[in-house]
Amino acid sequence: MDSQKEALQRIISTLANKNDEIQNFIDTLNQTLKGVQSQLSQCNNALENSEELLEFATRSLDIKESEEFSKAARQIKDRVTMASAFRLSLRPKVSDNMTHLMVDFSQERKMLQALKFLPVPKAPEIDPVECLVADNAVTVAWRMPEEDRKIDHFILEYRKTNFDGLPRVKDERCWELVDHIKGTEHTLSGLKFDSKYMNFRVRACNKAVAGEYSDPVTLETKALNFVLDNSSSHVNLRVEDSCVEWDPTGGKGQESKIKGKENKSSIHVTSLKKPTRSGTPSPKRTSVGSRPPAVRGSRDRFTGESYTVLGDTAIESGQHYWEVKAQKDCKSYSVGVAYKTLGKFDQLGKTNTSWCVHVNNWLQNTFAAKHNNKVKALDVAVPEKMGVFCDFDGGQLSFYDANSKQLLYSFKTKFTQPVLPGFMVWCGGLSLSTGMQVPSAVRTLQKSENGMTGSASSLNNVTQ
Numbered sequence: 001m002d003s004q005k006e007a008l009q010r011i012i013s014t015l016a017n018k019n020d021e022i023q024n025f026i027d028t029l030n031q032t033l034k035g036v037q038s039q040l041s042q043c044n045n046a047l048e049n050s051e052e053l054l055e056f057a058t059r060s061l062d063i064k065e066s067e068e069f070s071k072a073a074r075q076i077k078d079r080v081t082m083a084s085a086f087r088l089s090l091r092p093k094v095s096d097n098m099t100h101l102m103v104d105f106s107q108e109r110k111m112l113q114a115l116k117f118l119p120v121p122k123a124p125e126i127d128p129v130e131c132l133v134a135d136n137a138v139t140v141a142w143r144m145p146e147e148d149r150k151i152d153h154f155i156l157e158y159r160k161t162n163f164d165g166l167p168r169v170k171d172e173r174c175w176e177l178v179d180h181i182k183g184t185e186h187t188l189s190g191l192k193f194d195s196k197y198m199n200f201r202v203r204a205c206n207k208a209v210a211g212e213y214s215d216p217v218t219l220e221t222k223a224l225n226f227v228l229d230n231s232s233s234h235v236n237l238r239v240e241d242s243c244v245e246w247d248p249t250g251g252k253g254q255e256s257k258i259k260g261k262e263n264k265s266s267i268h269v270t271s272l273k274k275p276t277r278s279g280t281p282s283p284k285r286t287s288v289g290s291r292p293p294a295v296r297g298s299r300d301r302f303t304g305e306s307y308t309v310l311g312d313t314a315i316e317s318g319q320h321y322w323e324v325k326a327q328k329d330c331k332s333y334s335v336g337v338a339y340k341t342l343g344k345f346d347q348l349g350k351t352n353t354s355w356c357v358h359v360n361n362w363l364q365n366t367f368a369a370k371h372n373n374k375v376k377a378l379d380v381a382v383p384e385k386m387g388v389f390c391d392f393d394g395g396q397l398s399f400y401d402a403n404s405k406q407l408l409y410s411f412k413t414k415f416t417q418p419v420l421p422g423f424m425v426w427c428g429g430l431s432l433s434t435g436m437q438v439p440s441a442v443r444t445l446q447k448s449e450n451g452m453t454g455s456a457s458s459l460n461n462v463t464q
Contacts, residue, residue: 005061008073011080012057015050022047053079118150121204121211130185131200133219135439137189142202142214144184150206154181157202157213158188160195160221167199167216175201192435193223224320225435226313226421233309234302237425244309245327245429304345310338311421315392321442322421323402323433325385330428331362334370335386337397337419348424349373355411356422357386357399369399369409380408389442390419398446405441407449 026043053076060072122145130141140156157175161167173195178186201216227241238247302308315337324335334348336356342348348356349370358375359382360366369376383401386408390397398410423430 004070004073008057008061008076011077012054015054015057015080019047019050019054022050118206118208120209121148121151121206122146123212124154124184124202124204124214126200126202126214126217128217128219131217131219133221134437135189136191136193136223136436137187138191138198138200138219138221139185139187140200140202140217140219141185144204148204148206151204152206153179154184154186155179155203155205155210156181156186156200158198158200160198161218162196164197164220165218167218191221192433193221193437194225194435196220196222221437223435223437224313224315224322226311226322227434228309228423228432229312229420230309232301234307236307237309239309242432242434243429244423244425246307246425246427302344302346306343306345306347306424307426308342308346308348308422308424310342310423314340314418314420315390316418317392319389319391319394319438321387321389321436321438323385323387323436324423325402325431325433326359327429330359330425330430332358332360332424332426333428333430334358334422334424335388335399335430336370336422337388337390338422339417339419341417342422348422349375354422355397355413356424357409358424362427369411371411376409378409380406383408387439387442388421389438389446391446392419396446398442400442405439405445407445410449 022043026047056072057076057080060069060076063069063072124142124144126140126142132139138158140158142154144151156178158178159167159173159175161173178188197218198221199216199218201213203213204211228239228244230239233239233244234250236247236250238245238250326333334356336348336354338348338351338354342351342353346354348354349358350373352372355371357367357369357378360368367378367380367382369378383403383406385402387400387402387405388397389400392415395414396410396412399408400406401408
């Protein structure tokens with residue numbers, strides 16, 4: 001009986017300790033998890049049952065009869081063993097780490113696992129044979145090394161350069177970009193070919209990523225570039241690179257300065273570089289960035305009524321093209337070419353060393369071709385913009401309507417010296433467009449024409 005009482009005492013002590021834990025746990029739940037009502041209710045019921053059982057067990061200790069005590073002890077043991085207090089988890093359902101509030105990404109995980117990722121597109125291949133440089137435009141064509149129907153668009157990058165071959169790391173220009181090209185070719189139009197070459201590269205893009213760039217390709221974009229030579233202009237002309245305007249006040253108070261500077265400026269210009277046979281730097285040796293500063297009042301200045309200015313680059317060979325546009329209120333102007341030997345007082349078209357077309361809008365409107373002081377009236381409308389074509393080797397100088405490419409007049413001669421673009425302006429102004437290739441329409445017309453019309457023969461001659 002004593003052993004049974006010891007065992008019962010241990011059970012009662014365990015139950016009492018458990019009651020203390022439950023009470024503490026209830027306090028914790030009340031403080032931290034007031035919202036968990038169902039769990040709290042279960043614990044309260046367990047506590048009530050345990051207290052009832054504890055009270056019954058305490059009274060059983062006072063039983064004197066052995067048989068009755070053994071019966072009560074068995075009941076207490078069974079009830080203690082089955083008590084809900086032992087079956088409860090004494091951990092709050094809402095823990096400090098809030099794991100029960102974590103978002104369930106199982107569906108999203110399945111969706112991600114089902115995704116099929118697009119491969120990176122391969123680099124396109126630019127075909128230089130299919131690329132075309134004409135009419136101040138460049139058409140670039142490329143192909144994929146293998147068919148890829150996932151390609152969404154292409155990106156073309158280009159930049160101008162004076163260096164042949166592969167792009168240089170320390171090039172002077174940055175890449176320019178054309179995005180969202182749907183086809184496998186693209187045309188860049190309206191360009192000014194003020195550099196000898198252009199670099200191109202292409203990359204393919206799908207909906208996800210852009211691929212590697214193609215191997216770069218360099219295309220030649222050679223064209224005649226020149227600006228107006230301020231040092232050669234008449235004192236009444238205001239010159240800025242590609243524009244010239246009549247300035248009637250330009251000569252006032254300057255005559256003494258001109259005389260004083262004439263010899264100095266001559267020495268300065270001569271000492272810059274050994275002169276070529278044309279008297280001006282060759283286009284192959286001179287760049288825009290290396291031109292000497294303009295010197296007003298130099299020995300090349302035109303004077304008198306020769307309101308003339310020349311280009312700064314001599315034409316020694318090949319075919320070249322540029323365009324000229326006159327201001328609407330311009331009273332008189334001439335456009336053509338001349339030898340460097342054109343005199344200070346000479347006017348374009350009035351010597352055997354210059355060829356031009358002349359427009360007069362003062363007193364009467366006239367449009368004529370001039371050479372060697374001979375005039376040929378032109379029975380065509382004066383165009384808004386005039387194109388000038390010079391075939392040095394073929395001895396031909398032609399003038400066109402720059403918009404319609406209609407031939408206005410052609411000179412046929414034999415150039416025995418390099419020629420310079422020449423311009424005369426009185427009461428108005430002209431603007432130039434250079435860096436232009438010979439238009440395809442002009443090339444086609446040149447092939448079909450013999451270089452001169454029957455009515456032009458009176459002005460064509462061989463100049464020695």
